[in-house]
Structures are given as structure tokens and as C-alpha cells.
Amino acid sequence: MKKHRRPLSSSDATWLAGAAVLFVGLAVVPVSVGDYDLATIRDIMLFALFAVGLDLFWGRSGILSFGHATFFGVGAYGMAIATVKLGLPGGFGSIVGLGLGTALASLLAFGVGYFLIRGGVRGAYFTITTLALSLIAQQTAVGWSSVTGGDSGLIGVPALGYDELRFSDPIAQFYLVWGVLLAVSLGAWSVLRGRHGLVLKMIEDNEVKAETLGYSTSLYLIVLFTLSATVAALAGALYATMTGFVAPDMLGLILSTEVIMWVATGGRGLILGAIVGTIVVSELQQRISSVDTKLWPMFMGLFFIAMVFLFPDGLLSVVWRVGALFRRDKPSGEVRR
Amino acid sequence: MTASPLLRTQALSRSFGGLVAVDDVSIDLAHGEIHCIVGPNGAGKSTLLNMVCGTIAPSSGRILFEQRDIVGLTKRRIARLGIARKFQTPSVFDSLTVRQNLEVAADGPAGAGKVADIDDILRRIELATVADKLAGRLAHGQKQWLEVGMALATTPRLLLLDEPTAGMTNNETAQTAALIRLLRGDVTVLAIEHDMGFVRALACETIVMHQGRVIANGSFESIAANDVVRDVYLGRGSNA
Numbered sequence: 001m002k003k004h005r006r007p008l009s010s011s012d013a014t015w016l017a018g019a020a021v022l023f024v025g026l027a028v029v030p031v032s033v034g035d036y037d038l039a040t041i042r043d044i045m046l047f048a049l050f051a052v053g054l055d056l057f058w059g060r061s062g063i064l065s066f067g068h069a070t071f072f073g074v075g076a077y078g079m080a081i082a083t084v085k086l087g088l089p090g091g092f093g094s095i096v097g098l099g100l101g102t103a104l105a106s107l108l109a110f111g112v113g114y115f116l117i118r119g120g121v122r123g124a125y126f127t128i129t130t131l132a133l134s135l136i137a138q139q140t141a142v143g144w145s146s147v148t149g150g151d152s153g154l155i156g157v158p159a160l161g162y163d164e165l166r167f168s169d170p171i172a173q174f175y176l177v178w179g180v181l182l183a184v185s186l187g188a189w190s191v192l193r194g195r196h197g198l199v200l201k202m203i204e205d206n207e208v209k210a211e212t213l214g215y216s217t218s219l220y221l222i223v224l225f226t227l228s229a230t231v232a233a234l235a236g237a238l239y240a241t242m243t244g245f246v247a248p249d250m251l252g253l254i255l256s257t258e259v260i261m262w263v264a265t266g267g268r269g270l271i272l273g274a275i276v277g278t279i280v281v282s283e284l285q286q287r288i289s290s291v292d293t294k295l296w297p298m299f300m301g302l303f304f305i306a307m308v309f310l311f312p313d314g315l316l317s318v319v320w321r322v323g324a325l326f327r328r329d330k331p332s333g334e335v336r337r
Numbered sequence: 338m339t340a341s342p343l344l345r346t347q348a349l350s351r352s353f354g355g356l357v358a359v360d361d362v363s364i365d366l367a368h369g370e371i372h373c374i375v376g377p378n379g380a381g382k383s384t385l386l387n388m389v390c391g392t393i394a395p396s397s398g399r400i401l402f403e404q405r406d407i408v409g410l411t412k413r414r415i416a417r418l419g420i421a422r423k424f425q426t427p428s429v430f431d432s433l434t435v436r437q438n439l440e441v442a443a444d445g446p447a448g449a450g451k452v453a454d455i456d457d458i459l460r461r462i463e464l465a466t467v468a469d470k471l472a473g474r475l476a477h478g479q480k481q482w483l484e485v486g487m488a489l490a491t492t493p494r495l496l497l498l499d500e501p502t503a504g505m506t507n508n509e510t511a512q513t514a515a516l517i518r519l520l521r522g523d524v525t526v527l528a529i530e531h532d533m534g535f536v537r538a539l540a541c542e543t544i545v546m547h548q549g550r551v552i553a554n555g556s557f558e559s560i561a562a563n564d565v566v567r568d569v570y571l572g573r574g575s576n577a
Contacts, residue, residue: 195444198433202441205430212390213491214416214446 012193014320018272019189023182030171038170039242044282045177046239049184051262051274053231056188057224058260059269060197062204063122065225067130068232068259070137071109073251075101075233076240077141080154085147094160098237105233106226113225118218122207134256141248153247160241173242180238184231185271192271200224261300265307267314276316341404343368343525344389344495349398350549351384358384360549362398366495371517371526373536373557376546377569382529383425385546386497389527390422391415402495417446419494423487425503427480431473435464435483438472442487455490461516462486478509485516489524496520498528502535514538537561545569 008016029041054068078101083093116129141148148154159168160176167173192200202210203217211217240246249255258281266277284303289296311318342365351359359381366372374382387393389400391412400407407415416422430438439455459465462482467475472483481501488496501517502510514535520526530536536543536557543560545553547569553560560566 198437198441201432202430205432206428209424209428209430210441210445211412212416212422213442213487214413216413216446 015189015270015272018316018319019185022272022275023178026178027175030174035170038174040286042170042174042177042242043239044279045174045181045275046235046242047259047262047282048275048278049177049181049238050232050235051259051266051278052181052184052188052271053228053235054259055263055268055271055274056231057228058263059271059274060192060200060204061221061224063221064127064260065130065228066127066260067133067137067256068229069251069253069255070130070134071105071229071232072236072239072255072259073137073141073246073248074105074108075236076246076250077101077148077154077236078104078233079237079240080149080157080246081147083158084154084156091163094158094241095162097157097241098160098234101237101240102230102233105236106230109226109229110222113222117221117225131253131256134251134253138248138252141251148248149246151248153245153250155245157240157244157246160238167241177238177242180234181275184234185275188231189271196220261304263314264304265314267311267316267320270314270316270320273314273316277314280315342366343403344527345401345404346385346389347399347401349385349388349395349400351381351388351393351396357549359388359395362546362549362551364544364551364554366525366527367542369522369525371521371528371539371541372544373528373530373539373541374544374546375530375533375536375560379548380546381549382546383499386422386499386527386529389495390420390497413446416491419492420497421488421491421493421495422497423481423484423499423501425499427477427484429472429475429480429483429487431471433472434469435459435472435475436468438483439486439490442490443492445491458486458489461489461519463512463516478505478513481505481509481513482516485513489520493524496524496526498526500529500531502530502532507534510535511538 026041026045030038033041050068050072053071054065058064079094079097082088082097082100087093088096112130112133116126121129141153142151145151159166159173161167167176191197199210199215199220202213202215203220207217236250239250262278262281263274264277265281266275267273284299285296288299307314344366346362346364349359349362350357362381362385374385376382384393388395391407391410391414395408398408402418402420407418410418430441433441436455436459439458443455456465459468462485464475464479464483464486467479472480475483481503485498485501498517502513505513510532515538517526517528517539528539540557543553543555543557544551545560545563545566552569553563553566
């Protein structure tokens with residue numbers, strides 16, 4: 001395979017500038033907030049990491065996975081089972097848990113992806129099948145209580161680390177999550193702006209044509225789905241070490257739906273969109289639920305409908321369009337995926 | 338003919354339920370020649386093309402590409418052997434630029450190992466001035482040419498064209514014929530076509546199909562003079 005080294009285009013520069021503003025903005029958060037808010041924002045960043053995972057697949061293949069919480073949950077449960085159930089020595093238990101959780105999720109995604117994608121399942125059929133995956137996973141977590149702790153889940157997951165060297169301090173946890181989110185976002189972006197991203201665009205445009213040009217489109221989609229699930233599982237495993245517990249709703253349908261909303265709100269296929277969307281929706285959720293917790297589900301539905309009508313390409317597409325007015329080298333209004 | 342043909346079908350048949358779409362078709366395609374298959378709707382032209390590129394499996398018979406039987410190979414394997422196909426409806430990557438469309442075709446596994454000159458192809462398909470435009474914004478005829486260009490970028494041995502002038506204006510059709518004539522000698526071409534004006538402009542080897550069978554085969558002049566062909570096809574289509 002030949003390497004493509006593209007020089008930075010102006011839309012690449014826009015992305016990098018946006019990422020810089022976002023991550024610097026997040027980095028200074030600990031200066032101004034208390035421990036409670038710090039933990040809240042840390043969790044939002046973990047959910048953003050999960051959303052980035054979904055965006056890798058949905059944003060780049062155009063195929064919606066409705067069961068992505070399964071992978072987040074498997075990551076979290078893998079961590080909890082290794083540390084709490086298997087009772088691995090405190091020294092390295094959480095490291096093993098991190099490996100176990102992400103490996104299980106990768107294997108599951110590879111298996112599911114292999115049969116669905118190689119079998120030619122695409123579009124709405126893929127969405128429906130993965131939706132079932134989420135239901136099965138949640139039922140398993142509730143029913144298999146000897147391993148998963150059933151309805152009440154597992155409590156007592158230790159902080160991530162080795163021996164005495166642990167991310168137990170709120171500030172340390174915050175920057176760990178910040179760093180992982182930054183690394184994954186940058187890594188995903190730099191891989192996808194190259195040749196592989198181009199092939200994925202081809203697949204989204206016209207998979208049959210890409211296949212007749214000799215590209216292994218199924219392999220591309222399977223690998224992408226597996227990577228996407230691995231990022232989701234990483235977020236889930238880290239989440240378990242920071243909140244200290246796992247519960248069945250971490251792999252359920254509601255979380256699967258929420259993550260879709262986060263990505264759709266920010267803008268699919270832009271990576272940063274997934275992060276911005278998660279922050280905006282979570283912030284709204286905090287504010288509205290503090291008025292009355294019953295308001296949120298209703299608001300969420302209305303908000304989602306409004307988003308689809310007003311900004312079908314997500315909030316960031318608005319920024320992109322405004323930016324395009326100042327750029328002359330690209331056709332205006334194109335959202336670059 | 339001294340050299341062995343690039344592509345040979347032997348007693349190729351395909352039926353769909355009770356309908357025999359392609360019935361005992363044996364044709365030879367000579368290296369570097371342009372060939373057209375003409376025939377009324379339902380004559381089996383598209384089915385034949387689909388079998389050659391691996392989209393449909395034959396019910397019986399053999400397809401020899403460079404004397405090798407390619408029946409049963411996947412679309413991707415067949416593409417890698419050097420058989421490129423242009424679809425009937427324009428099938429380009431809308432969110433890539435014209436140049437990127439050609440690059441991904443040239444760099445794809447089907448074109449691996451040979452470097453096609455993208456700028457040369459852009460000139461040939463007359464899209465050099467819009468090279469950095471998104472393909473989704475091209476006119477219909479331009480998309481068709483871009484797709485021919487993409488097929489060329491894979492440096493194919495055999496280029497299959499499914500109604501390359503579908504939906505084109507007369508002017509665009511003439512330009513397309515000129516473009517394909519230029520390929521003679523470099524690439525072996527097999528085109529399916531409705532438009533007799535286009536086939537006449539190509540002045541190529543012509544295969545006439547009717548109800549799944551080949552009823553005539555030869556130069557365009559000999560075909561145009563053939564009474565059977567006039568009856569089943571040209572008689573009705575000549576005023577079109």
C-alpha cells in the first residue's frame with residue numbers, strides 16, 4: 001500500500017484549531033471548580049470518549065450501531081469482574097481488568113461484525129440487530145448474577161493503577177481522562193484524514209463500486225467496528241475505576257440511545273462533534289433535571305426532534321459553514337467528514 | 338485469428354426460474370479491440386456482462402479470461418485480474434473530488450503495481466478543468482466520463498461498459514464515442530449499447546443478441562446489412 005502524505009488543508013487547520021480550543025478549555029477546568037463538579041466533568045469526558053468511539057464507526061461508515069453501550073458495559077464489567085469477582089491482587093488487578101474489558105469487547109465486536117458485515121447486513125438491518133445486542137447484554141448482566149452481581153451490579157472497583165501508584169486523586173483522574181480523550185481523538189483524526197479515511201468515504205458513498213475497484217470493504221468495516229467498540233470499552237473500563245461500581249444500565253438501551261444523541265447533536269463524522277455534543281447534552285441534562293427530573297426525558301425527545309430539523313448535520317456543522325464563508329479554496333457549506 | 342482471445346465464453350447460459358436469460362452464448366473478444374453487444378431489452382446483454390464481472394453466477398458454461406476459467410471467483414478477485422466495469426447509472430464517489438476519484442481507482446488493489454497518469458486521464462475525459470470539484474456536483478454526462486476514467490485508472494485489460502451513453506445528449510454521446518475509440522489498441526472494451534448511432538460511430542465488432550442468444554456477430558457494416566438483424570432489431574430501432 002502506498003502512503004499518502006497530504007499537506008494540511010485549511011479544513012484540517014480548522015479542525016486542529018477547534019481541537020486546541022476545546023482541549024485547552026477543558027484543561028483549565030480544575031482551576032475553577034470544586035471536587036463535585038470536577039468529577040461530573042470527568043464523567044462527561046468519559047462519555048465523550050465513548051461517543052468518539054461510536055462516531056468512529058457511525059460517522060465514518062454511515063452505518064448506525066444501536067448497541068454501542070454493550071461495548072461500554074463489557075469494558076466496565078470486564079474491569080469489575082477482574083478486580084472485584086476474581087479478586088486479583090490489588091497490585092495489578094485494575095491493569096488486568098483494563099485489558100480484560102477491552103479485549104472482551106474487541107472480541108465481541110469482531111465476532112458480531114464478522115457475521116453481520118461479511119453477511120452483507122447494512123443500514124437499518126445492522127441498526128436493528130445491534131439494538132438486540134444491547135438488550136441481550138443487559139439481560140445477561142441482570143440474569144447471570146453469580147458473575148455480574150445481577151440487578152445491583154458490582155461495588156468496590158479500585159482506582160486504576162499499580163500498587164501505590166494510583167489514579168485516586170480527583171485531579172489526577174481528571175487529567176488521565178483528558179489525556180486519553182485527547183490521544184484517542186488526535187489518533188483517530190490523523191488516521192482517518194489519510195488513505196484509510198478516503199477508503200471509508202468511498203464505502204459510505206458507494207460500497208459496491210469500492211469493491212469493484214478491488215477494495216476489501218467488509219474487512220475495512222469489520223476493523224472499524226472493532227476499533228470503535230474498543231474505544232467504547234476503554235471508556236467503560238475507566239468509568240468503572242472512577243465511580244467504583246458497575247450496574248446493568250451501563251450496557252442497556254438507554255445508554256445506547258443517549259450516545260447516539262450525543263454524536264448526532266455535535267455532528268456525525270467530525271470526532272470533535274461527538275465531544276461537543278456530549279458536553280452540550282450532558283450540561284442541558286444537569287440543568288433541566290435540577291428543575292424537575294421528570295422534565296428531562298420529555299425535553300430530550302423534543303430537543304432531538306428540533307436538532308434533526310434545525311441542524312441535521314449537528315451543531316459543529318454551523319461552525320463549519322460560518323468558517324467556510326471565510327475560506328475560498330473549498331466549496332462552501334461542505335461538512336468535511 | 339492467430340492469437341488466443343483475451344476473453345472467451347463457452348456455451349454460457351443463465352436462467353432465472355423458467356426464464357433463460359442467456360442461452361448457450363459463445364463469444365471471443367480479441368485483444369485491444371472494441372466490441373459492442375446490441376439487442377432489444379431483455380436480450381440478455383446485462384446478464385452476460387454481470388456474469389463476466391462476477392455479479393451473477395452462470396447456470397452452465399465457462400468464462401475464460403486469458404485462458405483461465407474465472408467462473409466462481411469473487412468480484413474483487415475478478416477486478417484484480419484486470420476486468421474493470423462501468424455501471425449503467427453513474428457510479429462515482431460523490432463526496433470525493435474528481436481527482437480523488439481517479440486516485441482511489443488507480444491506487445486500489447485492482448490497479449496495484451501500475452501507475453496510471455492521472456493528468457493524462459483527466460485530459461482524455463475532458464475533466465481537467467474541474468479536477469478539484471466534488472464529483473457529486475458534476476453534470477450527468479461528466480459523471481459518466483469520470484467513471485470511464487476511473488475504470489481506465491485501474492489500467493484494466495478488459496473494460497466492461499454498461500450503456501455508457503444512457504441519459505446523454507447527442508453531443509455527449511458523440512464525445513463518448515470519440516473517447517472510447519481512442520482506447521483501441523490499449524484496452525479491450527466490451528460495451529452494451531441501445532443507441533445504434535453510438536455503435537455506428539464506434540465502428541466496432543458488433544454482437545447482436547436476441548432472447549438470450551447471439552444471432553449475429555461481425556463488423557458493424559456486416560451486421561447492418563444482415564436481414565435477420567434488421568428484422569429483430571434494426572428494423573424497429575433504426576428510426577430512433
